[in-house]
Amino acid sequence: MPSRKAILVFIAILSCAVLATTALAQGAGQPKGSPATDKVIAVRAAILIDGSAAQARHNVLIVIKRNKIDSVTEGGNPPAGATLINLPAGVTVLPGLIDTHTHIFLQGEDPAEGGYDIQLLKHPSSYRAARAAVAARRALEQGFTTLRDVETEGAGYGDVGIKEAINGGFIPGPRLLVVTRAISVTGGYPLEGYNPDIVVPKGAQIGDGPVELRKITRQQLENGADWIKVYMTHRSWVDKEGHLVSQPTLTVEELKAIVDEAHGQQKRVACHAYSGIGLHRALDGGCDSIEHGLSLDDAAIAQMLKQGTWLVPTLGVYRTDWAPENTEDGKRDRARFNEHEASFKKALKAGVKIAFGTDMGGIPWTEPIANEFDYMVKYGMTPMDAIKSATSTAANLLEMKGDIGVIAPGAYADIVAVQGDPLANIDALKNVSFVMKDGKVFKQ
Ligand SMILES: [Zn+2]
Incomplete structure (x- = not known):
């Protein structure tokens, strides 16, 4: 067998090769994910579970500048020139x-x-x-x-x-x-x-x-x-x-x-x-x-x-x-x-x-x-606490409190939406219809 060091060098070279190939396939090796543009995005959420509040919030406007959440307000209008994403009734918005x-x-x-x-x-x-x-x-x-x-x-x-x-x-x-x-x-x-x-x-x-x-x-x-x-x-x-x-x-x-x-x-x-x-x-x-x-x-x-x-x-x-x-x-x-x-x-x-x-x-x-949520709720955790365990509570474990796991000003714009109400049916977390990470829409 080759030495461990040789294996690691080998892994490093091959990993580079794979990643380079992926990059070329995307076109000239240009990064596609970041940084976010200067364009302002506003997300209107009929129902929002913000990761920290005890209850869901309604008719909330989330304004995103670059890769961060700038403001979260009940009602209100998007800033002039902002791209508006409407997430209607029947859809619940959550932190990533x-x-x-x-x-x-x-x-x-x-x-x-x-x-x-x-x-x-x-x-x-x-x-x-x-x-x-x-x-x-x-x-x-x-x-x-x-x-x-x-x-x-x-x-x-x-x-x-x-x-x-x-x-x-x-x-x-x-x-x-x-x-x-x-x-x-x-x-x-x-x-x-x-x-x-x-x-x-x-x-x-x-x-x-x-x-x-x-x-x-x-x-x-x-x-x-x-x-x-x-x-x-x-x-x-x-x-x-x-x-x-x-x-x-x-x-x-x-x-x-x-x-x-x-x-x-x-x-x-x-x-x-x-x-x-x-x-x-x-x-x-x-x-x-x-x-x-x-x-x-x-x-x-x-x-x-x-x-x-x-x-x-x-x-x-x-x-x-x-x-x-x-x-x-x-x-x-x-x-x-x-x-x-x-x-x-x-x-x-x-x-x-x-x-x-x-x-x-x-x-x-x-x-x-999201299958894991089923067990947590089945064994006695409330749906809201189960959601927090994967949002604000998890952020605390990772020592990223306020950066991720919440929809609040100053947090990274990691925002998802699911079909249905996960507080009534935790399985709704398996139906993710919208994903924004770091201010960029990945899935809509
Ligand atoms: Zn493991």
């Missing part, structure tokens, strides 16, 4: 949606078609970059104007390149906050199960001990990580009583080195953690967000409240692809799903901060991202 847990470099790999492993072993980096670009476009089409994309799964720093291509206007896509390669320890991430004498690539960057893990954190931050992602649990199974057990990975001492380094550079740490020892180490080590949190016990919930830790539950992904019922994996899959429901309800009741996240990529990008 935010998914805080995605993988644009995953494609919901079907186990029957080689599953996860085949991507790292057989697909060229250019193929993966091209599909990531399609995933980004899919998200934007569905009204998701911001994603926190939580690792490339063996595609190196490919997310940084996709983000740059979007920001440069060469390909359409949401605002991306990227974590690059993510971190786990020896024995803590696939690929695994191969002949031990063969060195296979890993889906995350592997390190052991506080010194090595601090160095890895520095490398990822140097190379463009907006967040750091750590796998605090790995495999899971059920014990004799049928309860979920998760393999812990990093020690508290190891995690603290990562968190200390990231926080020192004013970056935050997202921790994949299911249950038990690994979950408690994640909290003791100072993770900013717990991803999945399948089995939060009372002590974990109390600690999350005390430390202000976020939960990104990703409910829907544990509903798909269950192994057959009477197999070990089948029992595990059902235990995950059942404990997750109880865990989410307990966290919600206790007042843990919850942000919308799906694990798209673990779910095929052909599925509606």
Whole structure:
């Protein structure tokens, strides 16, 4: 096998090639997305959920100058010379949606078609970059104007390149906050199960001990990580009583080195953690967000409240692809799903901060991202709180309060509209008919 460095260089070259090709197809490599023009746009919304108010607002005029919202008023007339977009009754206007847990470099790999492993072993980096670009476009089409994309799964720093291509206007896509390669320890991430004498690539960057893990954190931050992602649990199974057990990975001492380094550079740490020892180490080590949190016990919930830790539950992904019922994996899959429901309800009741996240990529990008809202509402969240979890609340997690997730003066003009009333029927969020990102209309 070539060295990891050689693989990364290879990925970088191929990614450039793909992006250059896309750019040429758009014509002479000219950015298409930004900056926004000086033209003033006014959007008239019959019904507006602005991301922060407790109720929907009616007959609202939103004035957009360049890429920002300039004013939001009840009634009123558009400024002279403004382009008016009328979004009539029957359509609900919202801030651009935010998914805080995605993988644009995953494609919901079907186990029957080689599953996860085949991507790292057989697909060229250019193929993966091209599909990531399609995933980004899919998200934007569905009204998701911001994603926190939580690792490339063996595609190196490919997310940084996709983000740059979007920001440069060469390909359409949401605002991306990227974590690059993510971190786990020896024995803590696939690929695994191969002949031990063969060195296979890993889906995350592997390190052991506080010194090595601090160095890895520095490398990822140097190379463009907006967040750091750590796998605090790995495999899971059920014990004799049928309860979920998760393999812990990093020690508290190891995690603290990562968190200390990231926080020192004013970056935050997202921790994949299911249950038990690994979950408690994640909290003791100072993770900013717990991803999945399948089995939060009372002590974990109390600690999350005390430390202000976020939960990104990703409910829907544990509903798909269950192994057959009477197999070990089948029992595990059902235990995950059942404990997750109880865990989410307990966290919600206790007042843990919850942000919308799906694990798209673990779910095929052909599925509606908004399916996740169904579970959140089914398990007790109000439709308005579910919408906020994907708008203003998610913006708080991302430390972008006031910039995204609200329709208010000073925010980026990320505005979407859906057919119907999502407060009455949360499924309306699957019918996105209008998307503006950064002051530019992408879908109308
Ligand atoms: Zn994930």
